[in-house]
Amino acid sequence: MSDTIFITGASGKLGRAVIDHLLADQNVSPARLIVGSRSPDKLSDLVEKGVTVRKADFDDTDGLSEAFAGADTVLIVSTDALDGAGTRLRQHRNAVAAAKAGGVKRIAYTSLPRPDSSKVSFAPDHLQTEEAIKATGLLYLLFRNCWYQENLFMSLPTALASGQWYTSAGDGKTSFVARDDIAAAIAAALANPPAASKTYTMTGTEALDHKAVAELVASVTGKPLEVVNLTDEQLAGGMKAAGVPEPIIPTLVSFDAATRAGDLSDVTTDVEDLSGRTSKSLKTFIEQNKAALGG
Numbered sequence: 001m002s003d004t005i006f007i008t009g010a011s012g013k014l015g016r017a018v019i020d021h022l023l024a025d026q027n028v029s030p031a032r033l034i035v036g037s038r039s040p041d042k043l044s045d046l047v048e049k050g051v052t053v054r055k056a057d058f059d060d061t062d063g064l065s066e067a068f069a070g071a072d073t074v075l076i077v078s079t080d081a082l083d084g085a086g087t088r089l090r091q092h093r094n095a096v097a098a099a100k101a102g103g104v105k106r107i108a109y110t111s112l113p114r115p116d117s118s119k120v121s122f123a124p125d126h127l128q129t130e131e132a133i134k135a136t137g138l139l140y141l142l143f144r145n146c147w148y149q150e151n152l153f154m155s156l157p158t159a160l161a162s163g164q165w166y167t168s169a170g171d172g173k174t175s176f177v178a179r180d181d182i183a184a185a186i187a188a189a190l191a192n193p194p195a196a197s198k199t200y201t202m203t204g205t206e207a208l209d210h211k212a213v214a215e216l217v218a219s220v221t222g223k224p225l226e227v228v229n230l231t232d233e234q235l236a237g238g239m240k241a242a243g244v245p246e247p248i249i250p251t252l253v254s255f256d257a258a259t260r261a262g263d264l265s266d267v268t269t270d271v272e273d274l275s276g277r278t279s280k281s282l283k284t285f286i287e288q289n290k291a292a293l294g295g
């Protein structure tokens, strides 16, 4: 296997981790790797290793086609543009079109579970990106990533400080998965891709509701954590009162609505099957990050 692999979003956390796993665990030669970023200057260490680094900005369609030239497989890492104005979908469509124009054989993409029905506000961006990829007629690999364990850094420190964790997720469960486990699995799939197109649902090994997560956190930190169940409207009101910027509130509330609906509860073995390693449990994640989580 000597195909050339292109990773976008190379200076982001997931993109960089995929690159590191390709080089370290998958023994992919740096000569087979091209990586793209809006900030190629941040990747001089990869240049020193022999990796080709190119400027790749999904808002710059002409530059993108040039960037993808010579790549066989392109991993499109979804962007973080959540302005609600269609920016992210436009960026992804630009990337898909440039990959097709650049003559790549296979497009890989980081999506989310159940993109066709998920209540996550930006699920349609992922669904329509998947559809754009399928419409190219090229081979594809779709990695539908569940919530990172690291997302808990956004809610748990505040919750632990007050002892109360506000949610409208009810008893809906989430199969949190370590970002690095996803990266290791994606790297394995890119290094040894299946002959046909494939869709993976990238999850942790168990799905837990807020109460179970709170009990884990309390047992590890020794600090009590009460789950306070609210309606979506109450949660939104609480966020507004706490000073959360209003434009982002519907997106954040949609995460809880999606959890309540079970949209993040699927558990598969795809991550471990691909990576060949044991995924990090949520308990281990909490133990390892006790201080950062406010414990």
Ligand SMILES: NC(=O)c1ccc[n+]([C@@H]2O[C@H](COP(=O)([O-])OP(=O)(O)OC[C@H]3O[C@@H](n4cnc5c(N)ncnc54)[C@H](OP(=O)(O)O)[C@@H]3O)[C@@H](O)[C@H]2O)c1
Binding pocket: 008, 009, 010, 011, 012, 013, 014, 015, 036, 037, 038, 039, 056, 057, 058, 059, 077, 078, 079, 080, 081, 091, 110, 145, 146, 147, 148, 151, 179
């Ligand atoms: N499953 C989850 O729980 C979860 C959580 C957070 C985010 N996500 C999604 O997964 C992606 C990767 O996660 P992460 O942890 O690596 O996030 P991150 O560190 O915030 O990275 C953001 C990524 O977006 C890329 N990007 C932004 N604007 C771009 C543009 N105009 N053109 C090309 N690339 C652009 C960045 O690439 P450069 O800076 O190198 O250009 C970077 O790779 C995120 O962007 C987001 O779509 C998933």
